[in-house]
Amino acid sequence: MTLKTIYIARHGYRSNWLPPPHPKPVTGIDGDPPLAEHGLEQAQELAHYILSIQPQPSMIFSSPFYRCLQTATPIAQLLDCDIVLENGIGEWYKPDRPTIPKPADCQILSKWFPNLKDTWSPVHYPSTDGENEEQIMNRCKVFLSKFIPTFEEKYPEIETVLFVTHAATKIALGMSLLGFSNVRETIDDEDTRLRAGSCSLDEYQLDKEGKWEIVMNGNCEFLTEGEEMHWDFLNAHEAGSDADIKARDKRNSKKAEGDEEEYEDVYVTLDVPSNNFNTSTIPPTAKLQVSGLHTETPLFMVNNDVYQGDWKNLVGTEVAFTEDMEEKYKVSDRIQLHDVNPS
Template sequence: MAIKVIYVARHGYRSNWVLKGPYPDPPTGIENDVPLAQHGLDQAKELGEYMKTKIDPSLKPQLIISSPFYRCLQTAQPTKMALDLPLCVDRGLGEWFRVERATIPYPADVGTLKELFPGLISDDTDADDGWENCSMPSRHGETEEDIFNRCKEFLSNFFMEAEKKFPDVERVMFFTHAATKAALGMNLLGFSSVRDTLDDSGKILNNPSCSLDKYEATGAGWKITMNGNTSYLSKGAEMNWSFQKGFREASDEDIKIRLAADAAIAAEKGAKVAATMAD
C-alpha cells in the first residue's frame, strides 16, 4: 500500500533550554545529544495522549520513524507505547549541523540506543533485513541546500523502504528536529528551498517544541492539514524555530531563557575544566 498520511513531530523541550541547571550530561556521551527537560517529557506525554485519544482511529499512525538523537526517542516513546507501534531509527531524520560548526556530533548506534531504551526500538537498523537509513547527513556539516536535499533523498527512499518492510502501512509518524521537520515539509509540498514561503502572504512552517505537522496525499502530491499544531500542549507553543527567523518567533522569555541557559552551560563546562586542571 502507498503512504497516505505523514505526521511530523519535533522533539520536546530540551534540558539545555531551562534557565537554571544542573544540566545533565548526554546519556549517550555524545556532544549535543542532550536529553529532554522534565517539561519536555511532560510535552511528550501530552502528545502521546493526543495521538491516542484525539486522532480518529482511521487516521492514527501505524509506524514511527525517529531520529537517532536521544531527545527524539524520548519524545517518541509515549506515542509508541500509547499506540503500540513499531519504531525504527533513521539517520536521515537526524539533526542539522551547519558546516561552520567546529565539530559535527555523530549519533549513537542502534545497539547503544536499544540498551538505553529497552523495548522501544522495534527493528535494528544494523540487521541484514532491518530498516535501512534512507539518507545520511554529511559528517562535515550541511548548508541549507544540503539539508533540503538530504530530506528529498530521505523521502524518496523512505517510500520504497516502507513499501518493502511495512507493505500494509498507510500512515507514518516521524520524530525529528526543527530544521529537518521544516525541510521535510518543504519537500513534501513541492517547494525548491527551505526558505520558500507557503503562500504570497509569507506564511511559513511553524516548528515549536513538540509540535506536530500533518500531510495528506492528494493524488497529485501532498497537502498540509496541520502546521505546527500545539493544541494539546498545556503551555502552548514554545521555542518556535524557522529557517527564516531562527528563534525570533519565540517569546521574549523563551529567548531570554535560551541565551541564559547557553551562558550557564558554558560556565559550568568551564568550571569542570578548571577543576580538572587543578587536580
C-alpha cells in the same frame, strides 16, 4: 498499498534550554542532551493527542538523538507500535560548527528504549561535514525519494507513519513534500511558514493526484503551555543551540524591561553592484529600505536606487558586531543585489 499520511513532530523541550546546571548526555555524546522534565510532559501530551486522532501512525521513525527517542517513546507505548531509527531525519548542523555530533546506534540506544527495534536500515545519512540550507533541503528530498518506495515495498500494509525529528529537519521535510525549492519559502499567498515549536505536529496527506498537501501545521493546541521555542530558517542560529538560547534570553530581557515589541536580530551581508572598486558605493548616511526580506527575492531601496536581492550562502563565514561592539555574530547568509533598472 500506498503511504497516504505522514505526521512530522519535533522533539520536546530540551534540558539545555533551561538555566544551568545541565544534566550530562545519557549517551555520553556531546550535543545529545536529554529532554527537560517539561519536555517529557510535552511528549506525554503529544502521545495522548495522537491517540485521539485518525488516522493513527502504525510505525514511528525517529532521529537517532536521545531527545527524539524520549519524545517517541510514550507515543509508541500508547499506540503499541515500534520505533525504528532513520538517520535521514537527523539533526541539522552548519558546516562551521566546531564538532558535528555522531549519534548512537540502535544497539546502544535500545538499552534505554525497549520499543526501539532493529528492523529498519536507514536509507540516508546527513553529511558528517555539516550542511548549509541548500544541502539540508537536498538531503530531505533525497531521503524522501528513497524512503517512500523502500517503505512501501517493505511494509505494503501500512498507510500512516510518524517522523520524530528536529526543527530544521522538520521544516525541510515538509517543504520537500510540498514541492518547494528552498527552506525559506512561504507555503501560501498569506506568507504562512511551517511552524516548529517543541513537540509541535504537522500532518501531510497524499491527494488523489499523488501530491502531498499539508492539513496540520505546527499544531500545539494539545500542549498545556501552547507553542514554545518555535524556530525557522530566518533565525540566525542553529535551533536550540547555545547561541539561539542566548539570543532568546536577550530578547526576553528587553521585553521584561518594558519593550514588548517582538523582534529578532538577523545579520546578512549585502553585495551591492559597483563599477568602481576604489570608491564606496553606499555612503554611510544613505537611507536603506527593505521589503519582502522573508521571500526569495527581497527588494531594497538605497536612497533612490532600487535593487532586487537573491539569497546566497556564504563560502565560509563573516562576522558582524553589534553597535556597541560588545557582541559578535557569525554571518552565514549573503544577499546579492541587482539593479532593477540598470543604466
